[in-house]
Amino acid sequence: MDRAPQTITVEGLTRRFGDFTAVDHVDFCVPQGTMTGFVGGNGAGKTTTMRMIMGVLSITEGRVMWGDQPMTAAHQRSIGYMPEERGLYPKQKVADQLIYLGQLKGLSPKASRESVMTLLERLGLGERTDDTVEALSLGNQQRVQIAAALMIEPAALILDEPFSGLDPDAVDSMADLLREHTARGVPVLFSSHQLDLVDRLCDQLVILAKGQVRATGTPTELRGGSPRRHRLVAVRDAGWVREVPGVVTVDVDGPVAVLDLVSDSETERQRLLGEVLAEGLRRGGITELSPIIPPLSEVYREVTA
């Protein structure tokens, strides 16, 4: 099987259940070597989209491309998929279960054992390999699911809520593992409700609401480029900032002010910052002048409203 990573492109993807359109002409792409966050409220259509990409749900309209070819079952078999319904056997031992899965995916028993042991160790489960799945906490069961998706050098990763229920250490190990895959060109699509995490990890985002794509882009692009608002802390009262032409003062509270550099031009905003700095020096000094970066949750609320 060809395991070379390829870009995944979703074109006009649509799924209806009776009269209800769960996914409505969705277009986006998961480029090779990028981590793409798939976000949207409950029922937005993320799982349905991922299921169509993976061929576990039929497509009503549209198509999924693997590089420049329509996605086939063989391509889908080369993708590491973590479905929403987790599907581990509760009474089987963790390592045995994964080793068997590796063999089903074409590894020799020895190669499968090696791959499983390394992955479980990386995911902090090195000492739980002989426990049954049901004996693990939910977060640790989640780690086993992740190991199942990451086995056999996947050519792409489609992960439905891989971070839910993980503690911060597990999130970090998981993020490191995913980055190793993107570094070898693997496209990664993962859904999440944790916007701070998506912001930290993703190269790009796809925001879905009511089955439709509302926005796509890098976190910076979605915030509208570099920020206009800045926080100023002066050594003395910052009231003087009202007199700097071209700068709108949103708020002044003693030495602290919030400014808006009302220009769409990056060069002009840089010039205005220079003016503020120069004036600040004349007025006794500045201890801080920093951009106010809106949280991604604010952007999300705006585009899905």
Ligand SMILES: Nc1ncnc2c1ncn2[C@@H]1O[C@H](COP(=O)(O)OP(=O)(O)OP(=O)(O)O)[C@@H](O)[C@H]1O
């Ligand atoms: N088999 C089905 N039959 C009928 N409706 C369905 C079916 N599967 C999904 N839906 C509906 O499609 C919509 C999208 O569901 P989906 O599970 O894709 O959303 P989601 O974005 O993954 O949500 P969540 O974040 O809650 O997991 C929902 O309204 C859901 O009820």
